[in-house]
Amino acid sequence: MAAGEVSSLSTRSEIELEEQRHQMVERQIRRRGVLDGRVLQAMERVPRHRFVDPAYAAQAYDDHPLPIGCGQTISQPYMVARMTELCALRPTDKVLEVGAGCGYQTAVLASLCAQVYAIEILEELARRAKQTLDELGYDDITLAVRDGSVGWPEQAPYDAILVAAGAPAIPEPLKEQLAEGGRLVIPVGGRDLQTLRCLTRRGAELVVQDDTPCRFVDLRGVQGWDGFSQLR
Numbered sequence: 001m002a003a004g005e006v007s008s009l010s011t012r013s014e015i016e017l018e019e020q021r022h023q024m025v026e027r028q029i030r031r032r033g034v035l036d037g038r039v040l041q042a043m044e045r046v047p048r049h050r051f052v053d054p055a056y057a058a059q060a061y062d063d064h065p066l067p068i069g070c071g072q073t074i075s076q077p078y079m080v081a082r083m084t085e086l087c088a089l090r091p092t093d094k095v096l097e098v099g100a101g102c103g104y105q106t107a108v109l110a111s112l113c114a115q116v117y118a119i120e121i122l123e124e125l126a127r128r129a130k131q132t133l134d135e136l137g138y139d140d141i142t143l144a145v146r147d148g149s150v151g152w153p154e155q156a157p158y159d160a161i162l163v164a165a166g167a168p169a170i171p172e173p174l175k176e177q178l179a180e181g182g183r184l185v186i187p188v189g190g191r192d193l194q195t196l197r198c199l200t201r202r203g204a205e206l207v208v209q210d211d212t213p214c215r216f217v218d219l220r221g222v223q224g225w226d227g228f229s230q231l232r
Contacts, residue, residue: 017049020061024048028063029081036085042111043081048074051104051132068102070122072217075164079196079214080105083162086185086198086211089113093159096177098148099219103129105164106141116141117155119148121220149221151177158182166194166216171223175199175206187216191225 021044029043049060052074056066065073075083083105089095093113100106100118102125110116110133118141120126126145133141144152150173151161157179163186170188178184178201187194196211218225 017047018044021045021048024061024063024077025081028076028078032078032082034078034081034085036088038089038112039081039085039108042084042108043077045111046104046107047136048077048104050136051102051107051129068125069128070125072101072122072125074102074104075216080108082212083164083185083196084108084112086196086209087160087162087183089160094155094179096152096155096158096161096174097164098151098161098174099164099217100129100143101125101164103133103143105162106143107133107136107138109162110138110141113159114140117152117158118143119146119152121145121148147221147223149173149219149223149227153177161185163187163219164216165219165224166191166214167219167224170197170199171219173223178206187214191218 025040025043049057052060052066065076068074089112094115095109095113097106097109097116097118100120106116106118123145126143130143149171156177158177159179159182161174161184166187170186174184180201182201184199186197188197189195194214196214198209199206220226
């Protein structure tokens with residue numbers, strides 16, 4: 001095959017992937033009520049297929065989670081978009097992400113704010129996520145391997161905190177690290193089913209909004225299921 005033919009196939013592939021992202025946004029996200037234009041644009045820009053195992057690349061834009069190794073998953077596109085929308089991000093915001101996983105949600109957040117501090121408790125996932133994010137040129141993300149259930153107090157306060165793992169209860173340290181007007185988005189409930197919950201700080205008060213049923217992998221750490229299990 002001539003070099004020109006290779007280039008043509010490569011270009012066509014990129015065009016097809018862009019169309020898949022567009023259809024994902026229109027059919028899976030916009031139709032379900034996610035209407036924030038900046039969020040929709042970010043979901044169209046971030047190449048989800050780059051964050052999944054090559055074995056699942058053909059399913060990257062389908063309407064379901066996918067395994068990413070270590071017993072973890074990349075969230076369903078709609079859930080990524082809805083959680084991001086609830087964060088109500090501004091270009092100047094500083095965000096904490098708990099449970100970075102493969103780095104896809106991290107990239108979507110970074111497309112919408114000034115700085116993301118991302119935490120992943122599993123070193124193997126963190127290493128792969130950082131490699132992908134670096135390859136894609138994201139330079140406004142700081143990723144660390146640590147217990148995300150207690151947040152990252154050294155960098156607090158945050159304008160938004162997104163937790164991509166299900167918690168038995170909302171960790172107190174995360175509440176404390178919210179800036180005035182900041183939003184905390186977190187799945188809360190049992191291991192089989194949670195409710196997506198959004199808290200907004202109004203002075204000393206936290207205003208709570210319950211959003212939608214969901215199912216996430218466990219939030220690990222001393223303020224997550226690890227600590228909860230030890231108390232039982």
